[in-house]
Amino acid sequence: MAMNRKTNATIQAAFRRRAAIEAEKRQLRADYEQRIAALDAESEALDNAVRTINAAAANYLCPKCGGDGELRRPDAAGQTETVSCSDCKGTGLKQN
Ligand SMILES: [Zn+2]
Numbered sequence: 377m378a379m380n381r382k383t384n385a386t387i388q389a390a391f392r393r394r395a396a397i398e399a400e401k402r403q404l405r406a407d408y409e410q411r412i413a414a415l416d417a418e419s420e421a422l423d424n425a426v427r428t429i430n431a432a433a434a435n436y437l438c439p440k441c442g443g444d445g446e447l448r449r450p451d452a453a454g455q456t457e458t459v460s461c462s463d464c465k466g467t468g469l470k471q472n
Pocket residue numbers: 438439440441442443444445446461462463464465466467468469
């Protein structure tokens with residue numbers, strides 16, 4: 377009888393612990409999803425900021441190099457070399 381009570385207590389403790397583990401896993405998944413959503417929102421805001429800056433800067437980019445500030449051209453050896461844009465002097469921005 378004493379053995380039986382102990383066995384029942386052990387089984388009940390195992391069930392309680394298993395339920396607690398499942399609850400902890402659910403909480404971890406919820407926290408994870410919430411954190412991922414927050415990071416996604418932050419990432420989207422950064423993308424939007426870059427788009428805004430690019431749109432604002434588009435009118436001021438050097439038309440010759442497209443804002444890169446450098447041009448690629450073939451050198452004497454037939455390789456492609458990168459040189460500073462002569463129109464904007466490497467700034468990438470339209471000059472008056
Ligand atoms: Zn340029």
